[in-house]
Amino acid sequence: MKIYLASGNLNKKREMQQIFSGHTIVTPKDEGIEFDPEETGTDFYQNSMIKAKALWDLVHCPVIADDSGISVNALGGIPGVWSSRYAGPDYHKGKPDGSKISQAEQNAFLIQELNEAVKNGVDSTYFPNGPRSAYYSCSMVLMINPTKFYIAQENFEGTLIEDIKDSRGENGFGYDPIFFLPQFKKTAAEISPEEKNAISHRGKACAVIKKILDGLDL
């Protein structure tokens, strides 16, 4: 079936179309629909609901929305829900004028901030992968209508590399070239799309939502 994806991020669309094979994923832009809701939530769940409801109000049929980001344990979860707007130590939640810096600059700033924290000492007793632990999260909503919806939230654990010069990989997007996967000894941008989908925050959330969708009589 045709499912609207409440996103303007074509990388998300690509990853999700691979998993939702058998369904057709359509973004608002594909149909010339203007869509840029304000993401005012303070967690992934709230923002995924904001996006889902905003698109449902426009199309009045089932929509999927995801909100995702990377959290660095030693930085108290920064940038988290602000991952796409993160602009370095002075602008964790994005610049006041709304302008964005390049992904390469975001990656460099995040490593720099973590290195600073590690240098000053980090209690990593409860971090899964030591002082450089980080994780992606993805909250995904399948909204049939505003009173009937299903939500899954999943994480993807790894570490941040120590030096921006060691960024590696052409696959994936966003922070993937600096997100190291100890079990693969590769960054998330070096593994194949299939490998990423099998273990990633978005891949796992999609798998749960797809099972629900396939079991519904729509």
Ligand code: ITT
């Ligand atoms: P939409 O809101 O239109 O969907 P967006 O890119 O702004 O697009 P988010 O608000 O969910 O999406 O922000 C997610 C950001 O987190 C994204 O821009 C990346 O910087 C980062 N991110 C999320 N998932 C990622 C992944 O699988 N690989 C790399 N970076 C990721």
